[in-house]
Amino acid sequence: MNKKKTIDRIAELIARFRAEVETLNSVNLYDINIHAENILIPILNYIYGLNLKNANLEEKNYSAIDLIDIENRVAIQVTSTADTEKIKHTLEQYKKHKERDEFDSLLIYIITKKQKTYRDKKFDEIINDEFEFESSKNILDFENLIIELNSWISIPKIQEVLDLFEQEFTEQKIDYRKYILENKDKLVTETLYPNLLEIELPKTIYIGTIGVNRDEIITKSWETKYKLRKSASDRSVLNRAFEYYGISYSRDWHVFEKKIISFKPLDKNSEPLSNLVETGTVEEFTLDEFATSGYKYELALSSLIDNTIQELTSKKEIQWLRKERMFRFRPPKFLKSKKITWKNKKTATRTVVKEVWNKEKTQITHFQQLSFKIQSFLSESKWFLAITPTWSYTYDGYQAHKFESDLITQKKKLESNNSVYQHFMFISYCLSNKVSENEEDYNIINFKEAFKLPLTYKSDYGN
DSSP states (O other): OOHHHHHHHHHHHHHHHHHHHHHHHHTTOTTHHHHHHHHHHHHHHHHHTOOOEEGGGSSSOOSSOSEEETTTTEEEEEESOOSHHHHHHHHHHHHHTTGGGTOSEEEEEESSOOOSOOOHHHHHHHHTTSSOOOHHHHEEOHHHHHHHHHTOOOHHHHHHHHHHHHHHSSHHHHHHHHHHHHTTTOEEEEEEOOSEEEEEOOSEEEEEEBOSOHHHHHHHHTTSSSOOOTTOOHHHHHHHHHHHHTOOOOOOOEEETTEEEESSOTTOTTSGGGGGBOTTOOEEEEHHHHHTTOHHHHHHHHHHHHHHHHHHHHTTTEEEETTTTEEEEOOOSSOSOEEEEEESSSEEEEEEEEEEEOTTSSSEEEEEEEEEEEEEEEETTEEEEEEEEEEEEESSSSSBOTTHHHHHHHHHHTOOHHHHHHHHHHHHHHHHSOSSTTOOOOOSSEEOOOOOEEEEEEOOTTO
16 A cells, blocks of 8 residues: 555544544544543654553542653543643643643644634733643644654555554444444453462561571481582571581572571571571671662562561461472371361361372372462552462372372363362462361461452443
8 A cells, every 4th residue: 555545544534533432422432532642642643653551550640631642741531622722721720730840742642633722811811831732833734644644654654554554443342332332331350369468467577697607517318318519509508507407407598699598587596597697797688678779689588478478387287399399288197088178258167288099999099189279469568478279189199199280280171260269269278277286386477268259341242
């Protein structure tokens, strides 16, 4: 397609959109103006080389602006009303809320058709030399787009603009927008059950320089079955230091930049982990202070949270499988099925380790064990834990079945969304409550109740 035909097609689609706006506005369906803001963003960004975003999605409230480009300091109001009173109102609001301090240019984009002329003197009385605004330059409509495109030499670039228009102004898209606007009151509400728990963490994180004799521990390990290499990681060396120094083992610490970080007070002699850090090197940070120091600090904190959850689950007879990066309910000492009583809406019992017998019922062929993976992450100053239930198949509660992958696939094919959700709720319960009378107390990390997300949306097009 040559340049003229390409621009003619764009003009045709523009006319179609103008007609769409005018028709819907005539029956008081003004929400099309809001849709127009999002439709225009990619088009204006491409044509004018901007980086516009919808101002309504920003935390700050912009009273006279719909689209903003912070980097280029450009603000745009999108409106279907082209008269002088509307322009005056926009300028008054722009001035009143001092948005001129944040932007160098205010543009008013008319999605119908701007007037042939405006009396700038009326605007100057409002502006009072506080910012620049000329109707011939700052009030735009689709004709300005056509003029701009006509000045371009590159046909492929004009074609790309046409592609953007074609995406938004097909008959199907126009019919869809009309349907949505006419049925905006017909909303459907559903409840989503995300597999997320909000984590409650201590307010303080402790950091201390590693204070063990690395070479001594590595050399000592050579006297045992599990020998450390000279290049062993700091965590491997520290794991052996527990045994070497006769310290009670725990998992709730992490090595970060040759230092140990933990939620436990590393500067207190009563804390066993204090034996692994140099005396006088321990510093305290608030959780927010540490997490916001940089992305690597956030990752380090995420690793510490994961390790702390490993310590918590160790109290609950839940195994951490380092290679698989997965938790698995441990079988009883005398290998057999295991059930845990829990409470959701009502008290129930769930089998977490199940014996699977052969057809003749003469032999246990393997065990099916409830398992799960986790991922901790920070969102808007809050830490969350994503829990993904899965299964593990073993010969003896520990050694993986040779067909484990196939068995997991078969099991998951039979599970409904509700059964997966019930697994999540059960695992959440186990993390937040004692699962046996003999479970040791561990209160460093806690979890809020699983939450629900109400989702309201418009009914599907065509239904």
